[in-house]
Amino acid sequence: VSTGVPFFDHMMSQLGKHSGFDLTIKTTGDVDVDSHHSVEDTSLAFGQALREALGDKVGIRRFGDSMVPLDEVLVQAAVDLSGRPYLVHRQPEIVELIGDFDTTLGKHIWESIVAEARIALHIRVLEGRNAHHVFEAQFKAVARALRDAVSKDGRVAGIPSTKGSL
Template identity: 55%
Template sequence: MEAQAFAIDGERTARVTRTTKETDIQIAINLDGAGRTRIDTGVPFFDHMLDAFGRHGLFDLDVRAVGDLAVDAHHTVEDTGIVLGQAVAQALGDKRGIVRFGTSFVPMDETLVQASLDISGRGQLHYAVDVPLQMLGTFDTSLAKEFFIAFATNAGITLHVRELTGENAHHIVEATFKAVGRALCDATRVNPRIAGELPSTKGAL
């Protein structure tokens, strides 16, 4: 973890804090960043995944999470998805001028994962990822889906994730986080050709 000062600055930024009896989570994000991250959730593999999400999505991302890890990592991972989704929704503001849609294919050795998303205002996840159920350090691979359910729901995005091929659990989960980060980078991009306009025939997102 970096010791130097770490600031989240920019126009499309957000800071969200959520405290429950199970977790205390603080997240700051800059959608127009350079992929700088500072992550500390107490779950090392999950830190690695959030770092990959931020770096490949080109989001400046600061995540601080304290959870009931003596029980397991479930609450920490799921609640981080909730707060990150809320932070993305807040940073998007009125969504005017955004591209709205994004798709990314990410290979990682034998694995290939596709993520496609729509910043639709209708939070939902469609997840066709056949990841082996195992522990990666203290991270249960089944928690990846729980994270993306919470994230998509709270960000208000329709998210499709599909594993096209894969065997190694680490590769599959990591390719998934990278693919979602890159797809979100494309979808949140501001297109100057539609500056000030909402990319919707309904006039609302």
């Protein structure tokens, strides 16, 4: 993972590791201006890649959820691979830098992924103070929820929806 934004590289690496996704990310952008465009474009591309990798979603579990502790932080994430983008993101306000990473991009990362992946995603930070831990626990919780949602379920014949499509 190489986006030109070291902390974001760390977060996307966590997402790949804990989801079981084999991620290769190489972003080039205007990080000399700031990291916003590189983070946003990488998030959009990840969302698009996830949607394309899911294909017709035949046989998947569709839903996934996770609760992840990281020291003083506790994060809950739930995902529905519904085809309908929706984000609920509850996190204490964090206005600081982690290294040179602008933490105000946090919600925007998830908005971008959700928009392109066309998934419903709920993230709640239940406890936590340390900005690094708050961010990292979110990425790990979402990764584990995605890992469950994309898993094949032998009991599911066809699309996991009564409508016949997702």
